[in-house]
Amino acid sequence: MFTSVLIANRGEIALRVLRACRELGLRTIAVYSTEDRESLAVREADEAVHIGPAPARESYLNIAALIEAARRTGAEAIHPGYGFLAEDADFAEVCAAEGITFVGPPAPVTRQLGDKTAARALMLEAGLPLLPGSVEPLQSAQEAQAVAEKIGFPVIVKAAAGGGGRGMRVITEAADFAAGYAETRAVAQSLFGDSRVYVERYLEHARHVEVQVLADRHGTTLHLGERDCSVQRRHQKVIEETPAPNVPAEVTRAMGEAAVAGARYAGYEGAGTFEFLVDRDGSFYFMEVNCRIQVEHPVTEMVTGIDLVQEQLRIAAGLPLQWSQDEVQPRGVAIECRINAEDPGRGFMPTPGVLREFRPAAGAFVRVDTHGYPGYRVSPSYDSLLAKLVVWAPDRAAALARMRRALAEFKVAGHGVSTTIGVLGKIIDDPRFRGAVHSTSLLDEMQAGS
Amino acid sequence: MTTELDLVSADLTNTGLANADLEAIRHSVAHLLASVASPPSMLRVTAGEVAVELHWGPVTTGHPAAAAPSAEPTPRLVEESYVPEQTVLSGEPLATRGTSIFAPTVGAFYRAATPGAPPFVNVGDIVAAGQQMGIVEAMKFMIPVEADRPGRVTEVLKADAAPVEYGEALFIIEPLAEG
Numbered sequence: 227m228f229t230s231v232l233i234a235n236r237g238e239i240a241l242r243v244l245r246a247c248r249e250l251g252l253r254t255i256a257v258y259s260t261e262d263r264e265s266l267a268v269r270e271a272d273e274a275v276h277i278g279p280a281p282a283r284e285s286y287l288n289i290a291a292l293i294e295a296a297r298r299t300g301a302e303a304i305h306p307g308y309g310f311l312a313e314d315a316d317f318a319e320v321c322a323a324e325g326i327t328f329v330g331p332p333a334p335v336t337r338q339l340g341d342k343t344a345a346r347a348l349m350l351e352a353g354l355p356l357l358p359g360s361v362e363p364l365q366s367a368q369e370a371q372a373v374a375e376k377i378g379f380p381v382i383v384k385a386a387a388g389g390g391g392r393g394m395r396v397i398t399e400a401a402d403f404a405a406g407y408a409e410t411r412a413v414a415q416s417l418f419g420d421s422r423v424y425v426e427r428y429l430e431h432a433r434h435v436e437v438q439v440l441a442d443r444h445g446t447t448l449h450l451g452e453r454d455c456s457v458q459r460r461h462q463k464v465i466e467e468t469p470a471p472n473v474p475a476e477v478t479r480a481m482g483e484a485a486v487a488g489a490r491y492a493g494y495e496g497a498g499t500f501e502f503l504v505d506r507d508g509s510f511y512f513m514e515v516n517c518r519i520q521v522e523h524p525v526t527e528m529v530t531g532i533d534l535v536q537e538q539l540r541i542a543a544g545l546p547l548q549w550s551q552d553e554v555q556p557r558g559v560a561i562e563c564r565i566n567a568e569d570p571g572r573g574f575m576p577t578p579g580v581l582r583e584f585r586p587a588a589g590a591f592v593r594v595d596t597h598g599y600p601g602y603r604v605s606p607s608y609d610s611l612l613a614k615l616v617v618w619a620p621d622r623a624a625a626l627a628r629m630r631r632a633l634a635e636f637k638v639a640g641h642g643v644s645t646t647i648g649v650l651g652k653i654i655d656d657p658r659f660r661g662a663v664h665s666t667s668l669l670d671e672m673q674a675g676s
Numbered sequence: 677m678t679t680e681l682d683l684v685s686a687d688l689t690n691t692g693l694a695n696a697d698l699e700a701i702r703h704s705v706a707h708l709l710a711s712v713a714s715p716p717s718m719l720r721v722t723a724g725e726v727a728v729e730l731h732w733g734p735v736t737t738g739h740p741a742a743a744a745p746s747a748e749p750t751p752r753l754v755e756e757s758y759v760p761e762q763t764v765l766s767g768e769p770l771a772t773r774g775t776s777i778f779a780p781t782v783g784a785f786y787r788a789a790t791p792g793a794p795p796f797v798n799v800g801d802i803v804a805a806g807q808q809m810g811i812v813e814a815m816k817f818m819i820p821v822e823a824d825r826p827g828r829v830t831e832v833l834k835a836d837a838a839p840v841e842y843g844e845a846l847f848i849i850e851p852l853a854e855g
Contacts, residue, residue, distance in 0.1 A: 260843060276841040277782050290815035291782045291842070298782075298839045 227543040228302035228327055229253060233267065234292050235307030238597045238614060239519070240267035243305045246535035255299045257292060259285035261605045266597050273299050280607040286310045289317055296326055303327035303542060305535075309609070312518040313340050313389070329542040331495050331517050339492060339515040343386045343424050346512070352491035354484050354512040357503065359426025370407050370425055375400060377427045383407055385414035386422040391461030393417050396428050431665040432503040434458065435470045435478070435510070437485035438526045440537055441494045444546040449482035450530050451556045453522055457653055459574055459669045464646070465653060466522035467561040468529055470504070471622055471662035477508045486551075488512070497523075497538045521564070521614065524593060528560035528618040558618055559625040563633065563654075565596075565613040567604045569644035578606040579642040587632035591618040604643060612638065612645065622662070630654050774830050774850035777823060779840040783814035785821075787836045795836075801829045802852065809847055812840060827851050 230253035233243045240256060244267055247254045256271035261280035268274040275295035278285030285291065287310055296304060304321055306312040312330065315337035321328035330336065339345045343363045350356055358377040363386050364370040374381045379400060385393030393414045397406040407423070415421040433456045441447040454470035455463040470478055485500035492515070499516040523534045532554070537547070568574045581602045586594040596613035598604075604612065617632055619625035633651045656672060658664040779785065787795040787810050797809045803823040810821040827849030834846050 275782060276843055278842045285842075288781070290817050294781075294783045294814045 227252075227540075227545065230255060230299070230301050231303045231305050231329070231539070232257065232292070232296045232299065232301035232326075233271070233307065234286065234304050235310055235312075236262050236265065236267065236286060236597075236608065238595045238611065239307040239309075239521075240265070241270065241597055242595055243307060243535055244270055246533060246539060247305075249533075250536055250539060252539070255295070255301050257286070257295050259607070261607050266599065275299060280605065282310065282608070289314075289320055292317075293320060293324055293326070297324070301326065303329055303539070305329040305539070306518070308518050308521060313516070315340060327542050329496070329538050331498065332493070335493055335495070336517045339494075339517055340389075341386055342384060342388060342514055343422065345515055346424070348492060349488050349512045349515075352488045354488050355510065357426040357429070357511040357513075360424045363422035363424055364407075367404055367407055370423075371400075371403055373425050374403050377425070379403075380428040380430065381425050382428040383410040383423050383425050385410065385418055385420070386424060387418035387420040388414065391458070394461060429503050429505055429511075430667065432456075432505050433470065433473065433664075434463075434501065434666055435473060435481065435504045436499045436501040436516075436520075437481050438523070438534070439485050439489045439494065439498050439500065440532075440534070440541070440547060441489050441496065441498070442541050442547045443495055443544055446547045446550075447486050447489050447494065448547060448549065448551050448554055449485050450526050450532060450534075450554055452478050452481060453525055455522060456664060456666050457659065457668055458666050463522060463564065464669065465561065465563050465650065465659075466525055467559065467622075467625075468525045469556065469559065473504055474508055477504065477510060481510050484510075484512070488515070496541050497534050521611070522562050524595060524614060524616045525560040525562045526556075528593065528616060529556040529558055530554055531557075558620045559622045560616060560618045561625050561629050562614055562616045563629060563650045564611060564646065565615055565636065565638070565650070566610040566646045567612045567638075567643055568610050568646055570646055570649040571644070574646070576606065576610040577642055577644045578604045579640045580604075581638060581640040581643060583637055583639040585635075585637040586613060587615055587635040589632070589635075591628060592616070592632050593618075598638070604640075626654055626660060774848045775825065775827065776845035777809060777821060777847040777849060779812050779842060779844045779846055780819045780821060781812050781814050781817075782841045783812040783817075783819070783839075785834045785836070785838050785840045785846060786811040786813060787832070797829050797832075797847070799829050799832060803827060803829060803849060821846055823849060825849070825851075 231247045232255040233240050234257060244254045254271045256267045256274040257277045258265060258268050258274055259278055259280050262268065277291040277295055278288050304326055311317040313336055315333040318328040318330060318333040318336060338348060346356055347361050350361060360373050380396055380398040382394055382396050383406060388394055395406050395410045397403050410423050411421045414423055433454060435452050435454050437452050438450040439447060440450060451468055452470050453466050453468045455466045457465040481502055488500055489498060497519055499520050501513040502510045503513055504510045519535060519538060527534055567577050569577050581598060581600060584598045584600045584602060586596060593616040594613055598612050615632055615636060617625055617628040619628050633647055636647055638645045653659050658668060797803060803809060803826065805823055805825050807823045808820045809823055812819045812821060829847055830850050831848040834840055
C-alpha cells in the first residue's frame with residue numbers, strides 16, 4: 227500500500243479524508259489556498275503546501291500546482307474528495323502518467339459516466355430502467371420539441387455535462403419549451419463549456435434515492451444500501467437519510483441489484499453512487515452515477531459500520547474488499563442535515579463572515595463533520611457547507627427526535643452569518659417529512675405555505 | 677491588543693465598505709498582529725484603499741511626515757508576508773527592507789531562462805515594472821516572475837532550482853531614489 231496521500235480538497239471533506247488516512251497509518255499532505263491558510267486540515271496534516279490564491283481555478287482546480295505539490299512532498303496517492311477535480315478524468319489521467327495513485331475510478335470510466343448522455347446509453351445497455359426521454363444528446367430544437375411532446379409534459383431539460391444540481395430546467399407546458407430549451411443550452415455552455423442537452427420526463431412527486439456501491443479490482447462489487455435525498459432546494463440536497471422511508475424493501479433491494487449490475491457493466495472501481503428517481507407506484511429510474519465519495523456518505527457509514535473513505539483508499543491500493551454482499555447488514559436509521567452558511571430568508575444566499583460562536587451538537591449517536599471553529603472565517607470564495615450533522619437511532623422516530631435535539635444544541639453566530647439550522651428544524655417537524663410522504667418538492671411546498 | 681482591534685472595527689463602520697470587506701481587513705490585521713515578534717505600540721488602519729501600519733516604540737506624533745507611509749502604492753490586500761513599515765525610535769525617516777516579489781505558483785524557481793545562462797537579475801540590478809526576474813516552473817508550465825514596480829534588487833531570497841510555494845518571497849527590491 228502507498229504510505230502518503232495528498233488531499234486535493236478543502237473544508238470538511240479534507241479533514242474527513244485526513245482522518246481516514248491517519249487511521250490507516252498514512253502520511254497526510256494538505257494543500258491550501260491563501261484563504262485557507264489557517265484551516266484545520268492545514269493544522270492537522272503532516273505537511274501542507276500553499277498552492278495558490280483564493281480563486282479555485284488558481285488553487286484547488288490547478289492541476290499543475292497540485293502535481294507539483296505531490297512531487298515535492300513525495301505523495302504517492304491523491305484523494306480528490308468531492309467537487310473540484312474529483313470527477314475530472316483529465317486529472318486522473320495526469321496522476322496516472324505521473325505515477326501517482328488517483329483515489330477514484332479509472333479515468334476512462336469517469337469520462338464515460340461523467341457524460342450524462344453516455345452514462346444513460348451505457349446503463350440502458352446494462353438493463354437499468356430509464357425515464358422516457360432522449361438517450362443521445364438532442365441535435366436540434368425541432369427534435370427536442372418533438373421528443374418532449376411525445377413523452378408528455380412536464381419534462382426536464384438537462385445538460386449532458388451537468389452536475390451539482392446545475393444546468394437543468396423543468397418545463398411544464400409545450401408553449402414554454404422552445405425558450406426553456408434554448409436557455410438551458412446557453413446555461414450549459416457557460417457553466418460547463420458544453421451546450422449538449424437531453425430531455426426526459428419530469429416526475430413531480432418522486433423521491434430521489436441513491437445507492438452506494440463499492441467495487442474492488444478483484445471482481446467484487448457490493449451495494450451498501452440506499453440514501454433518500456429527496457429534501458432539496460434548487461436541486462441541491464439538504465437532508466439525507468437511510469434507509470429510504472416508506473419505500474418498500476423489495477424496491478430498494480431491486481435498486482441495489484440494478485446499481486451493482488450497472489457498476490459491473492461499466493467496469494467501476496472504488497466508491498460510487500447510482501442515483502435513481504422513485505415514483506409513487508414504486509417504479510424507479512436511473513438518473514446518473516457520481517464517481518466520487520459523496521457529501522452524504524456518513525449516513526451509510528453509520529448504519530453499515532463501514533468507513534467508506536478507508537475503503538476508497540484500500541481499493542485504490544489494490545486491496546480486496548473484506549465483505550460479501552450478505553455480510554453488509556445495515557442496522558437502524560441515520561439522518562444527515564447539511565448546515566450551510568446561508569440565509570433561508572433571502573433565497574438561501576450565502577452569508578460569509580467570521581464565526582464568533584461555533585458550538586456543534588454532541589452526545590450519544592451524534593456525528594459532526596465540520597471544518598468550523600470559533601473565529602473561523604466563512605470564505606465567500608467557496609461553497610457554503612459549514613457542517614454535516616449526522617445522527618443514528620434504532621428507528622426513524624427516535625432518529626428524528628435525536629436530530630431535533632441536536633439541531634437545537636448546535637449554536638452558530640457571527641456578524642452577518644446566517645445558517646440553515648432553523649429551516650432544518652422546520653423540515654424535521656413538518657408532518658409530510660415525519661410521515662415520509664414528502665417528495666423532492668417539499669421545500670418549495672413549505673415555502674409556498676401549503 | 678483586542679481593545680485596539682475593537683476600536684479599529686468601530687472606526688471602519690462609516691467607510692462605505694461591505695461588511696465582508698471589513699471582516700477581511702479585520703481578519704488580516706489580526707493575522708498580521710499574531711505574526712509579529714513584539715506587539716506594536718500603534719496600529720493604524722485606513723480602510724479606503726486598505727493600508728495597515730504598525731509602529732514600534734514611542735509614537736512620533738510630532739513628526740507626521742515620519743509616520744506617513746512611503747509614496748509607494750499601498751497593497752490592496754494585506755498579505756501574510758507583507759513587511760510592515762517600521763518607525764525607528766528617533767523618529768528618523770524609515771529604514772525599510774523594500775518590497776517583496778512573490779512566487780506566482782508552487783513549483784521550482786529558476787533564476788535563468790536555461791541552465792548555465794546568466795540570471796535574469798542580480799543583486800544591485802535596476803528593474804522596470806513588468807521586467808522578468810525569474811521563472812517558476814510547475815509541470816512544464818513556465819510562469820514568469822515579474823517586477824510589479826520599478827526598483828533596485830537588494831536581495832535574492834531563493835537559490836536557483838529551489839522548490840517554492842505560492843506566495844513565497846523570491847526577491848526584495850527597494851524603490852529608486854527620487855530624481
